[in-house]
């Protein structure tokens with residue numbers, strides 16, 4: 001599984017590593033108690049929910065940040081929403097400048113949560129932290145209040161092991177509206193640029209490979225979505241009268257859309273790139289089970305299954321405006337609109353991808369059909385430069401904390417705010433880690449955190465911080 005990935009785990013032997021591990025372990029019951037207190041605050045940032053609770057959650061986390069005793073400044077701030085005078089939800093920003101040439105690390109997580117959904121779908125109360133077996137259940141227990149607490153616990157471990165006067169620069173940035181589209185995120189980055197500047201940015205909001213195998217998320221696909229309208233007639237007319245002599249818009253649309261894929265269902269648009277990377281083993285049976293692929297239907301694409309999802313483009317038609325079946329009459333349809341949703345490979349520029357798709361569609365419009373493309377939305381993909389020394393340091397810390405080499409993970413979806421981070425801080429190593437595992441059910445009822453994963457992820461972060469701090473003095 002990790003053939004492409006040279007990191008091998010080493011036993012913790014240095015005094016520093018042992019002290020960090022000891023601190024994380026000893027503090028674990030307290031840390032989990034504090035996590036439970038955060039889960040009890042229903043901090044949903046969506047419209048229509050009580051935003052006083054998001055504020056209360058922010059205050060609780062600001063108190064935790066102050067309580068570490070390592071920050072010079074801890075504040076709660078709101079940035080403006082784009083093109084509006086309205087403010088976004090409260091974020092916590094805690095800073096401590098680096099000393100003696102040490103690097104600065106920015107630790108990101110978010111304290112808002114998804115709405116709970118239907119109460120009846122939960123086996124335990126959504127906002128009552130409940131331990132069953134080796135998992136802690138509750139909304140936000142994993143996504144992402146556990147990310148918040150793993151930062152707090154790692155900072156405390158560093159303080160316990162290295163003393164309060166350590167050299168490492170630290171910034172804690174806990175966002176308050178990630179689940180509501182990170183609307184004020186870009187403005188926050190611009191307003192607080194100098195406080196947020198860092199050599200490494202740890203984004204603790206992703207997944208691990210499984211309960212026993214850590215992962216560093218190194219690739220995220222981007223997206224291009226738009227509405228395509230195909231017109232062939234100025235008005236509808238009787239299909240019996242003129243059918244067979246003039247094309248209806250549905251005929252033109254079906255034939256045009258068909259050019260987007262080849263026989264195997266792979267994307268066939270010139271200019272959309274694929275990335276060449278090794279992927280962990282994942283077989284067709286697993287794909288069938290996870291997607292509910294119907295009996296007798298084959299998968300599409302070529303190459304490794306995860307490579308198709310992580311490293312190649314895909315195109316889906318996700319909506320169509322045309323007469324409904326119930327309202328169908330014997331009419332040549334004059335115009336059809338479809339929503340086209342394109343996932344683009346890591347490494348591709350989103351604007352260029354949008355251009356390539358538009359060029360393809362115009363070149364393939366059958367019968368000279370008139371096309372219009374509007375409502376375009378693009379999101380940049382993300383690709384980590386895994387040769388960055390801080391990426392190597394993060395992977396080694398994971399390997400040593402888990403005693404298993406980490407998987408370099410791709411994600412077929414997007415985390416849009418990461419593109420904002422990359423744009424603002426192109427020099428920083430962006431380390432996308434996380435406390436989730438494939439059973440965490442983030443966003444769903446019965447969300448949970450695996451307690452062993454939490455301890456190992458926290459230790460990995462503590463080792464990274466401790467080692468970066470120590471190496472700076474040498």
Ligand SMILES: [Zn+2]
Nearest residue numbers: 143144178205
């Ligand atoms: Zn999250």
